[in-house]
Amino acid sequence: xxxxxxxxxxxxxxxxxxxxxxxxxxxxxxxxxxxxxxxxxxxxxxxxxxxxxxxxxxxxxxxxxxxxxxxxxxxxxxxxxxxxxxxxxxxxxxxxxxxxxxxxxxxxxxxxxxxxxxxxxxxxxxxxxxxxxxxxxxxxxxxxxxxx
Amino acid sequence: xxxxxxxxxxxxxxxxxxxxxxxxxxxxxxxxxxxxxxxxxxxxxxxxxxxxxxxxxxxxxxxxxxxxxxxxxxxxxxxxxxxxxxxxxxxxxxxxxxxxxxxxxxxxxxxxxxxxxxxxxxxxxxxxxxxxxxxxxxxxxxxxxxxxxxxxxxxxxxxxxxxxxxxxxxxxxxxxxxxxxxxxxxxxxxxxxxxxxxxxxxxxxxxxxxxxxxxxxxxxxxxxxxxxxxxxxxxxxxxxxxxxxxxxxxxxxxxxxxxxxxxxxxxxxxxxxxxxxxxxxxxxxxxxxxxxxxxxxxxxxxxxxxxxxxxxxxxxxxxxxxxxxxxxxxxxxxxxxxxxxxxxxxxxxxxxxxxxxxxxxxxxxxxxxxxxxxxxxxxxxxxxxxxxxxxxxxxxxxxxxxxxxxxxxxxxxxxxxxxxxxxxxxxxxxxxxxxxxxxxxxxxxxxxxxxxxxxxxxxxxxxxxxxxxxxxxxxxxxxxxxxxxxxxxxxxxxxxxxxxxxxxxxxxxx
Numbered sequence: 001x002x003x004x005x006x007x008x009x010x011x012x013x014x015x016x017x018x019x020x021x022x023x024x025x026x027x028x029x030x031x032x033x034x035x036x037x038x039x040x041x042x043x044x045x046x047x048x049x050x051x052x053x054x055x056x057x058x059x060x061x062x063x064x065x066x067x068x069x070x071x072x073x074x075x076x077x078x079x080x081x082x083x084x085x086x087x088x089x090x091x092x093x094x095x096x097x098x099x100x101x102x103x104x105x106x107x108x109x110x111x112x113x114x115x116x117x118x119x120x121x122x123x124x125x126x127x128x129x130x131x132x133x134x135x136x137x138x139x140x141x142x143x144x145x146x147x148x
Numbered sequence: 149x150x151x152x153x154x155x156x157x158x159x160x161x162x163x164x165x166x167x168x169x170x171x172x173x174x175x176x177x178x179x180x181x182x183x184x185x186x187x188x189x190x191x192x193x194x195x196x197x198x199x200x201x202x203x204x205x206x207x208x209x210x211x212x213x214x215x216x217x218x219x220x221x222x223x224x225x226x227x228x229x230x231x232x233x234x235x236x237x238x239x240x241x242x243x244x245x246x247x248x249x250x251x252x253x254x255x256x257x258x259x260x261x262x263x264x265x266x267x268x269x270x271x272x273x274x275x276x277x278x279x280x281x282x283x284x285x286x287x288x289x290x291x292x293x294x295x296x297x298x299x300x301x302x303x304x305x306x307x308x309x310x311x312x313x314x315x316x317x318x319x320x321x322x323x324x325x326x327x328x329x330x331x332x333x334x335x336x337x338x339x340x341x342x343x344x345x346x347x348x349x350x351x352x353x354x355x356x357x358x359x360x361x362x363x364x365x366x367x368x369x370x371x372x373x374x375x376x377x378x379x380x381x382x383x384x385x386x387x388x389x390x391x392x393x394x395x396x397x398x399x400x401x402x403x404x405x406x407x408x409x410x411x412x413x414x415x416x417x418x419x420x421x422x423x424x425x426x427x428x429x430x431x432x433x434x435x436x437x438x439x440x441x442x443x444x445x446x447x448x449x450x451x452x453x454x455x456x457x458x459x460x461x462x463x464x465x466x467x468x469x470x471x472x473x474x475x476x477x478x479x480x481x482x483x484x485x486x487x488x489x490x491x492x493x494x495x496x497x498x499x500x501x502x503x504x505x506x507x508x509x510x511x512x513x514x515x516x517x518x519x520x521x522x523x524x525x526x527x528x529x530x531x532x533x534x535x536x537x538x539x540x541x542x543x544x545x546x547x548x549x550x551x552x553x554x555x556x557x558x559x560x561x562x563x564x565x566x567x568x569x570x571x572x573x574x575x576x577x578x579x580x581x582x583x584x585x586x587x588x589x590x591x592x593x594x595x596x597x598x599x600x601x602x603x604x605x606x607x608x609x610x611x612x613x614x615x616x617x618x619x620x621x622x623x624x625x626x627x628x629x630x631x632x633x634x635x636x637x638x639x640x641x642x643x644x645x646x647x648x649x650x651x652x653x654x655x656x657x658x
Contacts (some may be wrong), residue, residue, distance in 0.1 A: 007583070007584045007585045008317075008320075010584055011320060011323075011584035011585070011586050014580070014584065015323045015326075015327065018327055018330065022330055022345075025344075025345060026344075029337075029342060029344060030340075033614060034609055034614040034616070035609055035610060035613050035614030036610065036614075037339075037605075037606045037609065038340065039337040039339070039340045039342045039344055042329075042333060042602045042605075042606075043330065043333050043344065043345070046326050046329050046330050046333070047330070049326045050323060050326050050327065050330070053319060053322060053323040053326065054323060056319060057317075057319055057320060057323060060317075060319070066585075067585075069583050069584070070376060070583055071376060072376070072583075073372060073375050073376035076371075076372055076375040076376065077372060077576065077579075080368070080371070080372065080551065080572075080575075081572045081575075081576070083551070084368075084551070084555055084568055084569075084571065084572050084575075085568070085569060085572060087555045087559070087568060088555075088559065088565040088566075088568030088569055089565060091559060091565075092565075100552060103548075103551065103552060103555055104548045104551075104552060107547065107548045107551050108544070108548045110375055111375065111544045111547075113544060114544070118544075118545065122545055122548060122549075126548070126549055126552055130552060130553075130556060133203070134202070134556055134560070137203075138202065138203055138205070138206060139206065140202070140556075140560050
């Protein structure tokens with residue numbers, strides 16, 4: 001048996017995974033009866049359906065011809081996630097300007113053809129624009145800098 | 149007669165609300181902002197509305213909704229401009245417009261292509277507005293008679309329709325529906341007060357916020373996928389030729405008249421059907437026009453029918469999608485779910501009662517849709533030059549800006565760090581979905597409907613003492629389920645399956 005469609009096989013596995021997770025966690029919740037369903041009833045039924053569908057989809061991975069899975073852009077994944085996470089942590093801690101600056105610079109770096117001068121200009125322009133729209137215009141209550 | 153009297157005072161009230169200077173301004177801002185973002189390739193209406201949601205927070209509900217609706221059809225429209233000029237659909241419903249619209253542009257007829265798209269959209273929008281005004285109230289009245297079984301069956305039908313009409317494998321789409329229902333369960337169970345699937349995070353006891361799911365699956369993931377494609381996907385085939393004569397010839401108009409009429413009808417049907425939407429309407433219209441034309445060889449090489457039909461269809465569908473949303477309180481698509489979410493943020497419980505309790509809001513919104521469509525025609529054609537310049541901004545400068553708006557948008561909905569972290573997780577999950585070629589659209593619809601479905605199935609079975617036959621013995625409920633089963637059965641027939649593959653061959657996102 002050879003996997004001919006990576007995307008079908010692995011999406012089947014993913015659905016089975018979610019289904020198993022749902023059922024295992026829902027075991028802590030009471031099931032109740034069809035007439036008086038407990039909090040565990042609906043998730044268990046859904047988990048079961050996911051496992052069945054996932055199994056069918058995964059077996060199709062041995063029958064259908066797939067295109068394969070593309071390259072994983074690790075650089076973009078790491079930089080974008082880091083930028084977002086810093087923004088979330090920073091906006092109320094170090095302020096609007098520094099957290100946006102970090103987000104913009106980190107995300108710009110995820111493209112390999114970056115130019116520092118472009119990044120610098122974009123950072124300044126974007127922060128000014130966002131300040132004008134969100135803080136000056138709509139009045140969202142973000143501190144601009146730390147300690148403010 | 150009494151109905152006519154009923155209809156006109158309502159529309160009159162609506163225009164009174166929508167034509168106030170303040171609301172005209174919000175409508176204009178919405179339409180303009182929506183078009184600007186819609187013109188940018190790769191950001192659909194869903195991400196656009198989610199991104200611009202915070203700017204409506206401080207408005208009163210009617211103005212907020214008018215502005216959001218403006219954003220909605222603004223980006224629908226901006227998508228067509230991009231499709232015609234650079235062959236990059238700004239949103240999935242304009243994928244088909246690329247085929248003949250861009251071919252027309254290459255033949256030096258970008259002007260007429262843009263103009264006919266505008267005219268078709270406007271006509272379709274007008275018809276859509278009338279249909280909502282005409283059929284909204286009776287549907288809402290009918291909906292007031294719905295009990296739990298009817299609501300459950302209606303939602304089941306909508307979800308099945310979204311799976312059958314989605315791109316790619318139906319099996320995967322159905323699995324995505326169940327996954328969406330599962331995501332919807334996260335949070336506190338209303339009946340027992342038990343927190344489910346919260347993994348120990350107190351933030352999760354309120355469930356995952358809808359904006360987070362929308363931004364993660366459709367915003368963050370999309371950017372990752374574009375970056376993964378690398379530089380070659382970012383160079384654009386931008387039309388450098390000057391666009392001189394805008395106006396279509398008499399022959400163009402004659403050839404477009406019927407496609408516009410047919411597109412409008414198809415669009416109205418698919419729009420009002422929960423689970424379907426602008427994308428499928430546009431694809432069906434293109435397929436229909438190609439079949440009906442006497443010159444099929446021209447299709448793909450710049451046939452104006454291939455622009456007029458789909459553009460009318462997608463606008464009519466976008467408009468009529470408000471029928472189930474406003475009359476039943478059940479969103480027919482993910483975008484509509486976001487509109488309902490906005491309504492809830494404004495403190496209004498969606499449902500059939502909105503029409504009677506807040507007639508100013510309901511009719512004001514409907515009137516403003518028409519005004520918004522008019523603004524789009526007036527606004528877009530003279531501003532084509534501006535859109536072209538906007539399209540010249542390279543992606544490497546664009547995506548950090550999009551990310552910034554997204555981050556501010558997600559954070560400001562609840563002022564929650566946690567929401568931003570969740571967006572990262574859902575973004576990565578969304579990217580995984582794209583790599584595995586599973587469509588996220590059915591998931592997000594199920595995510596919204598999940599809690600409603602669970603509540604209604606529980607209530608229905610409580611009333612029937614656990615007897616599931618209640619869904620089949622009540623006539624309205626049975627009809628919905630019969631349609632759902634028919635939709636599934638149709639998929640099994642090989643001939644129709646092949647046709648569906650042909651119609652939905654291009655990847656529709658939301």
